[in-house]
Amino acid sequence: xxxxxxxxxxxxxxxxxxxxxxxxxxxxxxxxxxxxxxxxxxxxxxxxxxxxxxxxxxxxxxxxxxxxxxxxxxxxxxxxxxxxxxxxxxxxxxxxxxxxxxxxxxxxxxxxxxxxxxxxxxxxxxxxxxxxxxxxxxxxxxxxxxxxxxxxxxxxxxxxxxxxxxxxxxxxxxxxxxxxxxxxxxxxxxxxxxxxxxxxx
Numbered sequence: 522x523x524x525x526x527x528x529x530x531x532x533x534x535x536x537x538x539x540x541x542x543x544x545x546x547x548x549x550x551x552x553x554x555x556x557x558x559x560x561x562x563x564x565x566x567x568x569x570x571x572x573x574x575x576x577x578x579x580x581x582x583x584x585x586x587x588x589x590x591x592x593x594x595x596x597x598x599x600x601x602x603x604x605x606x607x608x609x610x611x612x613x614x615x616x617x618x619x620x621x622x623x624x625x626x627x628x629x630x631x632x633x634x635x636x637x638x639x640x641x642x643x644x645x646x647x648x649x650x651x652x653x654x655x656x657x658x659x660x661x662x663x664x665x666x667x668x669x670x671x672x673x674x675x676x677x678x679x680x681x682x683x684x685x686x687x688x689x690x691x692x693x694x695x696x697x698x699x700x701x702x703x704x705x706x707x708x709x710x711x712x713x714x715x716x717x718x719x720x721x722x
Contacts, residue, residue: 548679551646554578554624555680558648561588561601562626562687568593572687575601575625577609577618577642584621585609601625602633606640617641624648626684628655628677634663637673644674648684 554576561574565588577585587604591597602625610616618640626648629637634656637645645664647657656663657675664673 551624551676551679554583554622555626555646555648555684557583557586558601558624558626559680559683559687561586562684565589565601566687566691572691573601573625573627575605575623577605577621577623579609579613579618579621584612598632600630600633602629603636606636606642610640619643622646624679627651627688628657628659629664630654631656631661631663634661638663638669638671641671642673644676646676646679648678648680649688650677650681 557576558574561576562572563574565574566572568590570589570592573589575585575587576583585605585608587601587606587608589601590599590604593599602623605623606618609618609621613621616639619642621642622644623637623642624646625633628647628649628651629645630651631654645657650657650659652659654660658665658677663669664675666672
């Protein structure tokens with residue numbers, strides 16, 4: 522009886538090791554592709570856009586990439602996820618992106634979450650959550666709604682710190698730029714007032 526008990530414990534330990542090894546591999550893969558999404562977000566950052574990046578993976582290969590270009594393109598639809606979905610659909614040759622995983626640095630908005638469901642994406646991996654506009658669990662959870670004919674498996678918090686830092690750094694810089702612009706405008710107004718006063722005297 523004791524031998525059987527020991528054998529079962531060793532079996533459990535070995536199974537646990539295998540599970541933790543598998544989990545480590547999954548984490549490594551998720552981080553690898555989230556880093557690719559972060560590269561896309563940096564492209565948006567360079568354009569002065571909110572730094573959001575996305576990649577879509579099918580069978581271990583990136584088939585779609587996108588980054589936020591909404592202000593640059595003057596187009597409401599120019600979100601990272603929509604661009605990546607369009608590119609991936611062209612590669613696959615179908616609007617259905619079944620068996621694909623979408624990696625995105627910021628939780629999708631309602632438009633992008635709807636597009637993900639419509640495209641039948643199997644899985645979404647999210648870097649940072651978006652408490653003000655996120656529709657994958659923050660405000661709504663469109664990706665996992667049982668009422669729809671398709672639900673998406675969701676993993677949250679992959680490279681969360683890196684994704685969040687990029688966004689907070691961007692908004693900090695944006696606030697500083699706006700402060701400088703306001704200061705310059707104030708100084709220009711004061712200068713023109715002083716010039717007009719000296720011209721009057």
